[in-house]
Amino acid sequence: MSQDRRLSIPTMVAFGAGNVAEGVKSTAYGTFLLFFYQQVLGLSGSLAGLALAISVLADAVSDPIIGQFSDRMKSKWGRRHPLIAASAIPLGISFFLLFNPPSGLSQGHLFVWLVTTAVMARIAMTFYDIPHLALGAEMAHDYDQRTTLFTISTWFRIASGAFITYLAYELFFPTTERFDPGILNQEGYFYLGIFCGLSMVVAMVVCVVGTWSEIPYLRKSNTPGAAGLMGFFIEIKSLFLSPSFRAIFIGLFFYVLIVNIERSIGTFAAVHFWGLPTETLSKMSLASLAGAFVAFPLVRVLTSIVDKKYLLFGIMVLAMVNINIFVCGRLFLPGIFPENGSPFIPVFVAINFFFVGVISLIVISTLNSMYGDIADEYEEITDKRREGSLFAARSFAGKAASATGIMLGGVLLDVISFPEQAAYGSVDPEIVWQLGVIYAPGTSIFILLTLYFFSKYQITRDKHAQTIETIRQRRLKTDPEEVLE
Numbered sequence: 001m002s003q004d005r006r007l008s009i010p011t012m013v014a015f016g017a018g019n020v021a022e023g024v025k026s027t028a029y030g031t032f033l034l035f036f037y038q039q040v041l042g043l044s045g046s047l048a049g050l051a052l053a054i055s056v057l058a059d060a061v062s063d064p065i066i067g068q069f070s071d072r073m074k075s076k077w078g079r080r081h082p083l084i085a086a087s088a089i090p091l092g093i094s095f096f097l098l099f100n101p102p103s104g105l106s107q108g109h110l111f112v113w114l115v116t117t118a119v120m121a122r123i124a125m126t127f128y129d130i131p132h133l134a135l136g137a138e139m140a141h142d143y144d145q146r147t148t149l150f151t152i153s154t155w156f157r158i159a160s161g162a163f164i165t166y167l168a169y170e171l172f173f174p175t176t177e178r179f180d181p182g183i184l185n186q187e188g189y190f191y192l193g194i195f196c197g198l199s200m201v202v203a204m205v206v207c208v209v210g211t212w213s214e215i216p217y218l219r220k221s222n223t224p225g226a227a228g229l230m231g232f233f234i235e236i237k238s239l240f241l242s243p244s245f246r247a248i249f250i251g252l253f254f255y256v257l258i259v260n261i262e263r264s265i266g267t268f269a270a271v272h273f274w275g276l277p278t279e280t281l282s283k284m285s286l287a288s289l290a291g292a293f294v295a296f297p298l299v300r301v302l303t304s305i306v307d308k309k310y311l312l313f314g315i316m317v318l319a320m321v322n323i324n325i326f327v328c329g330r331l332f333l334p335g336i337f338p339e340n341g342s343p344f345i346p347v348f349v350a351i352n353f354f355f356v357g358v359i360s361l362i363v364i365s366t367l368n369s370m371y372g373d374i375a376d377e378y379e380e381i382t383d384k385r386r387e388g389s390l391f392a393a394r395s396f397a398g399k400a401a402s403a404t405g406i407m408l409g410g411v412l413l414d415v416i417s418f419p420e421q422a423a424y425g426s427v428d429p430e431i432v433w434q435l436g437v438i439y440a441p442g443t444s445i446f447i448l449l450t451l452y453f454f455s456k457y458q459i460t461r462d463k464h465a466q467t468i469e470t471i472r473q474r475r476l477k478t479d480p481e482e483v484l485e
Contacts, residue, residue: 007139007149007214014210015139016152018084018132020203021091023160024196025125028095030263031165032183032192034410036099037114040186042420047111049264049410055118056403060396062123063130067392070131078215080131080138081208087127088204092197094120099193126395128204133391135211137372138218144303147369151299154365155292158357160199162289168192169282180424181271182278239393242381244458245374249397251453252367255316256401258446262323262439264409268418269439272427273330274349275340287350291357299362308366308373309457315362316454320447322355327440331433367394373459373467380467383474412438 029052037048066083073079098117105113136153140146172188172195179185239245270276270284302311326348329337338344375390416434419427 006142006145011139011211011214012149012152014206015132015136015149016154016156017210018128018203018207019153019157020160021125021200022129022132023157024164024199024203025095025121026157027161027164028099028192028196030260031267032168032189033098033118034264034406035183035267036189037110038410038413039421040184040189041101041110043107043110043114045410045413045418047107047410048114049407049413051111051114052118052410053403053407054115055122056399056406058119059122059126060399060403062126063392063395063399066126067130067134067390067395070134078218080135080218081212081215083131084128084135084204085208087124088201091121091124091128091204092201094124095197095200096193099189099196122399130392130395132207133368133371133394135214135218136368137375137391139211139214140372144300146372147303147308147365148300150368150372151296151361151365154361154368155296157364158292158361159289160203162285162292162357164196164199165285165288166282167195169278169285173278175277175279180277183267183271184421184423239374239378239390242374242377243456244370244377247453247456247458248367248370248374249393251450251457252394253397253401254446254450254453255363256398257405258443258450260402260405261409261412261443261446264406265413265435265439268413269327269435270349271424272422272432273327273436273439274345275424276346276349277424280346283346284349284353287353288357288360291354291359292361293357294354295358295361298358299365302362303366307460308370309454309460312363312366312370312454312457313451315359315366316447316451318355319359319363320444320451322352322359323447324440324444326352327436331436331441370457370459373464376464376467376471377459380470 034045034048034052037043037051038045043051070079070083073082075082094117098114098121101110101113101117136149137146140149168188169182172191173179173182173185175182176185182188240249270281276284299311326337371390371394378384378390416431416438418431418435
């Protein structure tokens with residue numbers, strides 16, 4: 001390989017477009033799924049949260065197996081592309097079934113349906129997501145271009161999530177005389193399932209086709225480690241010797257925990273705490289998309305000025321301020337902060353969503369880029385490329401936190417006795433107040449823990465440059481034709 005070879009813009013865009021699948025999945029899961037099963041179908045919050053937690057934990061167990069399989073796979077089409085392509089159709093079908101259970105199911109049968117289809121959809125997604133992340137780390141080796149690649153990918157994830165949210169509220173869940181809020185309308189979830197499934201399949205095809213030309217330039221499978229779950233945990237144990245890996249692994253757990261608690265009750269808060277109709281909620285997704293647009297050029301600029309660690313730390317401080325400032329104003333300054341119905345409320349919520357878009361793009365793209373840097377550090381130490389296993393570890397931490405956050409969200413709804421099929425204005429104000437406490441100040445302790453662990457990350461630009469040079473010199477000795485790009 002040529003040391004100066006860099007990725008083209010079309011290739012990076014095609015790779016990023018593949019992340020539409022993750023954006024659609026995350027938005028549908030986080031915004032609509034718990035609400036659909038708890039409010040529309042009548043499954044208890046605890047059972048719905050437990051079902052989703054089980055699916056996430058089952059998925060987390062599959063991550064290391066799929067990651068290792070991807071690392072060790074040998075084919076004329078490379079290690080990653082066959083798995084991405086094979087996962088598309090199963091993911092689309094299982095996602096449609098997730099939002100379309102048979103009618104007349106009992107609580108027990110509905111619980112089983114949710115567990116089964118959620119596990120199917122999540123495992124199908126893992127066959128795409130882990131190889132896709134590993135592919136990005138393999139394609140881009142440069143410290144800055146890797147950040148650019150994952151920033152493009154993250155932008156597609158956030159933009160697709162915002163678009164799905166806008167489309168769902170506008171077309172599938174409009175407010176009607178019968179359904180207020182419109183997301184109580186079960187028929188809309190049929191179309192949501194179809195549209196999400198098709199969108200994910202198309203995105204994955206674009207990714208495979210658009211990055212196909214990179215296959216000859218990707219690193220081949222090298223010395224294998226121990227296989228299976230035990231082998232994965234042996235490798236993770238060795239990775240924990242790195243302070244940087246510990247910092248990102250544990251910090252990511254708490255960050256995803258926060259996101260999933262807030263997502264699982266975010267729709268409840270938007271409708272009942274802020275009193276927003278679905279038509280207004282659809283516009284909030286556009287505010288989030290605007291934030292992602294603003295953040296997109298900022299990531300490269302900011303990472304050229306400060307190391308990734310400091311950027312991540314600063315943006316998490318912003319996240320804590322953003323989630324608390326307006327909610328706490330409503331909770332603790334009721335005489336000063338405007339009541340629902342005021343024209344200022346949609347403005348406040350739009351500002352919050354705007355910064356969510358900024359924060360999400362910077363955090364996710366920076367974290368993914370940092371995992372790629374850790375993959376280089378791991379090769380320097382062990383002479384092994386383990387992008388699949390590393391991103392499986394990332395996914396394992398995220399999904400364990402996701403399972404915990406989703407389950408906590410469902411349980412907390414039951415703890416405060418939030419009613420089913422609740423129309424706007426029908427919920428006891430005390431319950432609404434408790435919902436607000438959970439939504440913002442209650443999650444802030446996890447933000448503080450996230451900040452603590454992110455502060456322990458140690459890979460800097462200079463240290464990464466030294467790592468890359470060490471790897472390049474080693475490869476020159478063993479295989480002069482295979483030089484790091």
